[in-house]
Amino acid sequence: MVITRIQSFFIPRVPVSVEKTAGRDVNTPKPLVLAPSLHENRNGLVHPYPLDTLDTCTSIGQIKNPTHFCNLTKNKSSLVYSKSSTPTPNSPPKTAHNNSIDIGEHDAGTPLNIGSSCPAELLGAEPYSGLTNELKYFKCYFNSHLYVILINARSVLNKLPMLRALTVIYKPPVIVITESWCHSDILDDEISLDNYTHFRCDREGGKGGGCLMYFLNELTVSQLESSTLNMPETLWVNVHLNNVTALIGCSYRAPGTFSNYETQLINTLEQLTDLQYDHKILCGDFNLPEINWDIPTGPTKFDKFLDTLDILGWKQTVTTPTRGNNVLDLIFCHNISPLSTLVGSEFPGSDHKTVMCALPIPLSSNASHTSTSQQVIYRNYSKANWALVESMLRSSKWDEYFTTDDLSRALTIFYHNSNICLDAVIPLQTLKVSPHRKSFIKPKDRKKLKKLSTSYFKHHDFGTLGLILKTLSSITQAQDFRMRKEERIAVASPARAYALTEILRKRMNRKNHSISLLIDKGRLCTNSADICELFNKTFAGNYLKPSVQLLDIHPITKMAPTPLTPNQISTVQFTYADINQTIRTLKSSKGFGTDGISSYFYKYGGPDIPLLLLKIFTMSLETQTYPDIWKTTFIMPKHKSGSKTEVSNYRPINITPIASRIMERLVKNNLIKHMLSCNIISPNQHGFLKSRSCLTCHLDFFNFVTSSRDRRQLVLVIYFDISKAFDRVDHLLLTNKLNSLGIRDPLLGWLKSFLNNRSQIVKLGSATSKPSPITSGVVQGSVIGPLLFTLYINDICACFTHGKPFIFADDLKVAYTFQRDDLGNFENVVQKELDKMAAWSSLWNLQFNLNKCGWICFGAPSIDLKLTLQSANLTRLRNVVDLGLRYSSDLTFSEQVASQTRKSRMLLGCILRNFHDNEAKLILYKTCVRPLLEYCPFIISSTRTRDKLRMESIQRYFTSKLLGYDCKEDYISRCMILKLDPLWTRRLIINLIFFFKVLHKISFSGNRDIQFAQEGSYDLRNQTSTVTTHSFKSTLRENFFTVMYSKIWNSLPLDIRTCSSVTSFKRSLYRLLHSTDYINKLFTPRTNQALIYYST
Structure with a gap:
């Protein structure tokens, strides 16, 4: 009989580092790492989890014929195996002070059922160790308690498959991520995890950094945004659990910024100390390698910070290196002592080790995300039979309505009959609305994942992890297929721009914005009724x-x-025609006021409604x-x-x-x-x-x-x-x-x-x-x-x-x-x-x-x-x-150009990443992105050439992405292929249309600089309908709208200047400006200005 070494996932004294052994071959037996039976925290408290109660969770392989046992004896350098005799019935039970544990015997002829198919991407470089064992340990030990996993991700987007697999298997209550590297054009749906609510804080004005926090939907959480807690790249979330309120924060400090960061951190800790929470936890990557957290001590420049921690009662619980030999990822606690803190393996793709911290906050056994759902009463207008509503409304009793002189009585009859018709055809329904994001995993797939997860914990077979990853991959592919199908249907619909915009709005929908928490004079307000009363009092x-x-x-x-x-x-004077026309302009909306009637009823309830309203309006005014x-x-x-x-x-x-x-x-x-x-x-x-x-x-x-x-x-x-x-x-x-x-x-x-x-x-x-x-x-x-x-x-x-x-x-x-x-x-x-x-x-x-x-x-x-x-x-x-x-005072409008291009670039990035169909991308660009670049176009026309090119670069980038980098066409050719006008051409058209409206008093203007020239006693050829031109002394005035476009207007052909309507003017202008021979004439004497935009 040969005793085979088995890698355990137990942890030693808290805090501890379970580190990988550099250069060791994956087949080389490794020493067993285990913990004492009692775990002590920094305050000497002992948590009640004796080690020998978890024997069923220790073995990774299938143990057969347990006739012999192995004792693990602790030496100075490591933990090794020693042979022991078979225990007898009279053997003394293990005590809390034993340094050994029985893990059983294994037959040398039978391979361990570890599973060679366990993916290295999930477990790290060494398949037999890493996050899987550590998370499994925490799930076994602290499944009934709230525990936090701290990860320095260094870009979370490319690590979502691992995160999703781990959350499906282990369901950690809280995941805190630093260096998320998210930015504003990354949608929340792109980084969402099933059955989790997430909050984010992206770095402003640069790349990298950022914080991200995930919470199980079973937890009642809400983001805390306070002007007093205003550290950069910091996120605060309230957790309410079993009448316990906890504030969990995440912060990231870039290296070399402590001098500015220290004051903000100290002020924040002081403010946090005074907040009325039962517990406060601040996690993150603080980049403070010079501090020895065992004592804790550090260079003189940290004295004020360390003294503040002691005075305010904050404790930092991580003392084992988290990156190389440095302790960078920290967890500060106030009024709470963690049950256990573990520094585990490096997260795949990151050079930081994962930190896990168990908190003495019990999870509710009957907690459910449905408990926080709200009931919404509504009518399903999409399936309404409006012909039946019209018929029922006409057959209702209206005799008293038309004969009464009492306005209140008339309104009572109107609403009574209207509600009877609506209740009969479109009855009220109750919908439970969850504050959490809708799951992207279908029930069938969820059942399969649950079965695989159960199999993994029951048989300790790491091969199931590969099946879980494969299932998650197929779910993602199915989701992509559904998205493509949704886009194709929208593109084929008559109102395709509206349909695609609705899809974009749905995909861009960030986490639920319901107001679940307010702070009033330092008092937390979480009850919905109390929040309503607080708003009511304030307003x-x-x-x-x-x-x-x-x-x-x-x-x-x-x-x-x-x-x-x-x-x-x-x-x-109210008339039937005016009321009917006003009703037709109403937007179709399910929303309603205190009378409970939506616009659908007035728009589609039939021709009798304007007549009924005419009676009410006339009586009300009289x-x-x-x-x-x-x-x-x-x-x-x-x-x-x-x-x-x-x-x-x-x-x-x-x-x-x-x-x-x-x-x-x-x-x-x-x-x-x-x-x-x-x-x-x-x-x-x-x-x-x-x-x-x-x-x-x-x-x-x-x-x-x-x-x-x-x-x-x-x-x-x-x-x-x-x-x-x-x-x-x-x-x-x-x-x-x-x-x-x-x-x-x-x-x-x-x-x-x-x-x-x-x-x-x-x-x-x-x-x-x-x-x-x-x-x-x-x-x-x-x-x-x-x-x-x-x-x-x-x-x-x-x-x-x-x-x-x-x-x-x-x-x-x-x-x-x-x-x-x-x-x-x-x-x-x-x-x-x-x-x-x-x-x-x-x-x-x-x-x-x-x-x-x-x-x-x-x-x-x-x-x-x-x-x-x-x-x-x-x-x-x-x-x-x-x-x-x-x-600003220089009137260059560079700030406006930067703002418009930034907003457009972010929205364009969202569209390109979250839509698959090229035609859908093109429609959304024209509907949603391009209008952002065309706000106040007459101002943009007066900006510097480099700012105009900066605006044009958005469309250049879009055309190259849509046609692919293999396309060798220049910018103008790409625009022609996609049937897009260059932005500068569109600005020219929009500005000329605006000039036409101001000139013909369709759009109001208080200045008199835009007006027709005074005609003499005789007309010169092509001088009809010209406007007054203005002299100028400065470039600022020369480039402004009224001066520049007066000249452009006068250079237009006579048949365009004499158009009688906006529609005919626009049609004629489009035909003219698509003739490239005419472009240079519009910019005389600056003939090269237009040609600048033809570069690729």
Whole structure:
């Protein structure tokens, strides 16, 4: 009988390193590595797992004829085998102090059932050791406890097969990964693991780095985003388990950055210590090889950091080298002592060893991901029989509805009959929505994997690992096949652009964004109902107090409003045709307001619905009553920016009933006609009005700036931000202003009813808050609200005599021109107008967000101005983000080009990696990527040539990737093959169309630089329909839209300049610009500018 050595997966004293032996042949017997029966942690605590209770988990092979036993005796250098006698029934039992363990006898003639098919990619370089044994040990020991696996991956994308295999077999509760090397154009679906929820933190502004954390779906987890825990490349996740709250963090520090990182780390540890969690764990690769964590001590520069750990009570539990001879991957714990910490083998493809840490937090035996699912009540409109709905609606009892004069009674009958029809044809259904990502593994494959995993643990056969990998590979191939099929179906559909965009949206769908945790004054809020109440309280705090609106405390409400126009509007004539047309423009959506009726019902419920609504709308206006059932709105919190755990970073969006939105749109259209016909709305206002947009605002503003700079004037621009602008509109002051604009009863009374006695309910999934009154504001999310706000601030322009204001909704900027030698007097003039602004805001109960107000000067980067607003100094801005456009004082717009190309490159990368069909990629590029490159094209046309080429490089790259690198065609030829226009050609076309619209007053513009030339007493040949050209002194002005495109317009053929409609102009322009002989003429005298883009 020969005793064969067997590699065990036991670990020695905690912490310990199970290392590979360099240069050893895989067939060479290796010494057994085992642990004492009691495991001690750094605090001397002993966990209750005697070694001999795990004999059933120790053998890798099949042990036969166990008539002899082997004792393992510990020597100074290693653990070796020694022969022992057969035990007798009277042999003393093993104690906790024994240094040996019986593993049984093996027949030399029978090979061990280890399995030569075990893949080296999964187990590491040595098939008989590595992560498999170590993970198996942790699963056997700590299957009922929470344990964390820390991996330095050095790119997680190419290691997903190993990660997926390990998670299928062992299901570790938490996987923490540093150096994920993910970036923003890598989709969450690309790095997802089945049955796991993951969170990520990618490195900004560079390659490499990054953190990634996976949690079993059985765990209740949520990401913590706090402005106080703002270390770079750091991720925090809350874990709630069995009434225990733990905060687990992951951080990566690049080598050589400790001097800057130390202060942030110390501040973070201090902040973490004060947070109300039961336990806190921080894992990661900190690159601190100079510290000896056994003591711990290190060079003098680490004294402050080490002292902070001691003072705050943080313990670092890893002392065995994790990379070479250095301890780089660390685990810091606060208020918790790990049961065990193991430094295992190197993760395949990485030079860092894997660290596993078991925590004394029991896993719930009955935990299930379904326990966290939410019930959603909905109607399946896709299978609705709308002909039946129409028939049932017509046969309902409507006699009392058409005869009653009571609005409330009419609404009750309308909703009663409507709901009866919907319930009969499209009954309400309940759907359980899990917050976790949908599994990509089908039930049949999941059952097979479970069977293989069970076989592996039962028979200890490593050959099953190869079968698991093979099964996972076939699952991935099947997933790719399904994706290809989905793309082919979408490409073949009539609305293929929409279908492919929906697929892209689905594939780009990041982890569930449901709000599961908020931090309010240091208190964690995790209950859905409590979160709703917290949002409700915060949003209600934005409104003015009712006492502010008393008539006797505000000067404006004491007097009759001063009429601003003799024209009046008192009513709106509702017609069947107008209501029907408005319904047709509704978007098909399953969403609904507090009345429970979605837009599907109004769009597809039949021709009787406009008639029924006509009765309600007419009664509502005549009685000056906005229905009470419409006054309660659902509030959906929408994240603005910053941490998602801070309630102040959300704004409320009102979900109003669809019927109310239809009526509001009809009222709004009539109000706008009245205001524009009376020239009441300021020409400086570009928001929420037909023919006005961000582009028209940018055009007027930059035309003013460039023309002023061309006259060698300095330009000062002051940017204002009104705090909670839409929420703090005073209802009485607004009513007073509407009266002064010629709005009379019953329309004025209806608008008063629309504003007053409203209430809100915050809704998150199936959870809701209590109703809360809305005491001010114009209802964000309503149709008529933006117009009411526009009218409320319409007279703000009267504050400026010397400055020229530009307004888009509540975004206001004012431009001043001055000469450098008149700086002193100019500063006084500006300050007086700022004082007028402060007085105006006080009068109308609006406050400025002074942190977002500031100024910039074009032409004098070193000038220093002392300007104040509401007694606060205005800061000088170096860069500005204005209505989606980024620029600085040099007006090169390089920041905007960099931003547009970056966003486009990220989205393009997502499309190229996640779609297989070339036609689908081409459609998505034209639908989703190219529009990002074409925002504000007249600004891009004025940029430097290198920036234009930078924009063009996105399409160059796309065409080369789509046709393959084997394609030897140049860029223009590739565009012709794919039927794409070069971006510079498209900008030329888009800008000329915009020029046509401004010239023909289709698009609004407040400047007069774009207009037809004054014709003389006679016409010269080809001079009809030309525009006025402008002289210039600077390159900045020469390249600007109004100057450049005036020349281009005049060079167009006469038949194009005289087109009568946008459609005919666009058609003729396309035909012309696809004639290459004409390109150079458009750029005269710079004939080489167009040719630059023909390079490959």
